[in-house]
Amino acid sequence: MTGTGIFPKIDGDIFYGQDANLCYFGVYGNNVNYGNKTVTGVAIQILASNTNRVTMLIYNNSATDIYIGTSGVTTSNGYKILSGDTYVYNDNDAIYAIASGGSNDLRYFEVTN
Numbered sequence: 286m287t288g289t290g291i292f293p294k295i296d297g298d299i300f301y302g303q304d305a306n307l308c309y310f311g312v313y314g315n316n317v318n319y320g321n322k323t324v325t326g327v328a329i330q331i332l333a334s335n336t337n338r339v340t341m342l343i344y345n346n347s348a349t350d351i352y353i354g355t356s357g358v359t360t361s362n363g364y365k366i367l368s369g370d371t372y373v374y375n376d377n378d379a380i381y382a383i384a385s386g387g388s389n390d391l392r393y394f395e396v397t398n
Contacts, residue, residue: 318395324351328358328383337397341374343382347389353382360385 322331324347331353332341345351345366352363353372358381366372374380382391 316397318397319393321346321390321392322382324382324384324389324391326384326386328356328381330356331380331382331391331393332395334377334379335395335397336377338377339375339396339398341380341396342394343372343374343380344392344394345370345389346392347384347387349384349387349389351382351384351389351391353380355379356381358383 316337318332322329331343332338343353343366345368348368350368351366352358352360353366353374354363355378360383363383364372
């Protein structure tokens with residue numbers, strides 16, 4: 286099979302084909318929520334707290350580092366997400382973001398029950 290690959294599925298089976306690079310989150314949650322936020326030098330809320338949240342991916346789609354944390358996050362106390370990096374957030378709390386300046390693109394993908 287030229288141009289196809291193999292990918293192990295959750296149950297250990299292997300499948301072939303063009304869809305081999307798809308991610309499957311069905312075992313983790315039933316719903317997804319995704320979008321983007323513009324992050325500047327003023328802290329903003331990315332998402333509110335959610336007791337149904339299973340996990341969330343946060344991607345820094347900008348040339349500037351972005352910092353995430355709880356309410357009151359700053360560039361001094363936040364967790365740094367480098368330009369082009371992704372962070373996996375496994376908590377139900379509200380999450381905020383700030384950058385050292387400019388207009389920066391942050392993308393998120395949330396999985397909930």
